Amino acid sequence: MANKTTFLRFKRSIWQVFAHVFVVSLFLASSVSAAPEVSSLRIGASKERTRLVLDMTQNVSFKIFSLDNPRRVVIDFPTVVWPSDDNSAKAQGLINKIRFGHFTDTQSRLVIDLSRPAVVAKSFTLAPASGLPHRFVIDLTETSASKFSQQVQDDRAKKQSVAAPAPQPEPELKSPSKRRESGEKPVIVIDAGHGGVDPGALGRHAREKNVTLAFAREYARQLRNTGRYEVYLTRNRDIYIPLRQRVTIARKHDADLFISIHADAIERKSVRGMSIYTLSETASDHEAAALARKENRSDIIAGIDFDDQPREVANILIDLAQRETKNLSVEFAKIVVNEARGATRLLDRTHRFAGFRVLKAPDVPSVLIELGFLTNSSDEKQLSSSAWRKKLAERLVKSVNAYFSPNRVARLAR
Ligand SMILES: [Zn+2]
Structure with a gap:
């Protein structure tokens, strides 16, 4: 009897050794195939x-x-x-x-x-x-x-001889009211600013690229929960996306609304509050122009060679579409300012205009929201709080509901 127990115990320990070896070799295999660190x-x-x-x-x-x-x-x-x-x-x-x-x-x-x-x-x-x-x-x-x-020059010549970039054809311009007439769900693209090699603005603890992603995810989640919209994110992880490609993603999904999420930083640490921007070639003020310059630097920070990019398209058709798009963008921005009041501190003259590259889809109404300032300690705390994210996202969902409300759309069609 005693012998049998010993044998069983021996068998069990052999099995444990085997299991252990198996686990260790699995671990080794995975660490070998993992990315270099x-x-x-x-x-x-x-x-x-x-x-x-x-x-x-x-x-x-x-x-x-x-x-x-x-x-x-x-x-x-x-x-x-x-x-x-x-x-x-x-x-x-x-x-x-x-x-x-x-x-x-x-x-x-x-x-x-x-x-x-x-x-x-x-x-x-x-x-x-x-x-x-x-x-x-x-x-x-x-x-x-x-x-x-x-x-x-030499590096550029070498790169082009290896792989000439295929010029991207511009998608056809769509008719803005087509989808609403056919009763399909409006498409909303949420864009988390920066990412990957481009960290964006830096606070004492938080980085813009993480703050924007956390907010974009919460906002998308709440929008999807309404069951009224089709929602896409330009990025759902810590990866760099060129500004032009963010615009292309919005157009590819045939978006009805493009919302780019950012957070700012400024030397004067007392400055705080949310602001919202729509596209204009002439900035509404000096600060707006400076901010657009800063945000447009994203591609430079990531080491993008502009000479590789296909030339910007410019023709009368796009110009016309852009004018209508601008009016819709402005309308949405105004709704957001009203809805956000009370949910978070607002920067004075909350709605501003500037030439952000990411807002340049000619046929997709687009806004850029600066959630607050990472250089202000109160704002930084808020931007890192999931309760605050929830509350502000709720107001922004309300804004989208108001923007797509049948009354407003009918008024526009007249
Ligand atoms: Zn930014």
């Missing part, structure tokens, strides 16, 4: 060169090119996991600032803002040695402005 970034500067080192869990392939206005060096990797702290490397020498994040589904990007014209003297990877992990190393040396421009 960047554990830290270091910058060292001497008189001759500035060196940036990335400590990594695996060897990676990379592609480097330079961009002008402002001067940048861009490095593309296959998808890697970045450290959560953006400020892990102190800028110095030829490096003014570095940014990193997801760029596309299969690519991660590191952007180096240069303080002076510089070229990549060396770039290479190192295998683990003397207790150090895999490393990616890039050495920058100072150069003249003209040599830098030449480098940009």
Whole structure:
């Protein structure tokens, strides 16, 4: 009897060992196939060169090119996991600032803002040695402005010879009232500003790209719950999307309304409150113009080469459509200002006009909402609160309901 128990116990422990080995090997398999991880970034500067080192869990392939206005060096990797702290490397020498994040589904990007014209003297990877992990190393040396421009030209020529970008045909302009007549649900596209390599405005704790995504998700959830709308998000995770592509997404879904969500930052920390913007080539005030310039920099921050982009379309048809679209956008903005009052602090002259690139779909009424200021501690606290998100999203759902109410639509049709 005693022997049998011992045998059973032995059998059980063998099974446990097997289970353990199985779990450990599963873990190993998954960690091998997982994306390489960047554990830290270091910058060292001497008189001759500035060196940036990335400590990594695996060897990676990379592609480097330079961009002008402002001067940048861009490095593309296959998808890697970045450290959560953006400020892990102190800028110095030829490096003014570095940014990193997801760029596309299969690519991660590191952007180096240069303080002076510089070229990549060396770039290479190192295998683990003397207790150090895999490393990616890039050495920058100072150069003249003209040599830098030449480098940009060369990189561009090389890129175009590899893959010429296919020009995107512009979708047909639709008739705005077609869907409402046929009784289909209105389509709403919610756009969480920034993302991935572009963090947007920074608060003491919060980052704009996370704040906008959390709000966009809550807003979309509430809109879907009404059962009255078809709702899409331009992004549902921490990924970079070019401004032009956000507009294209809205048009692809044949959207009736495009709402871009942002949060601002400003030097005067006392400034707080929500504001809403509609498109105008002439900004309503100096601050609005400055804000549009800042938000339009998103593509620059992410290292987009504008010479790769197809030319903006401009013709009379689009101009006409845009005029009608603008009136609808203004109408929605006014409804939002009325509904949001009481739910959150409003910036004075809450509705403003400026030339945001993301509002430029000629046939989709579009607004950009700045939820508040991450530089104001009260606003930052609100922007990070799920209760506040819920409350403000409720008011914005009411605004959408009012905008699509049969009475208002009938009045417009007259
Ligand atoms: Zn923004």
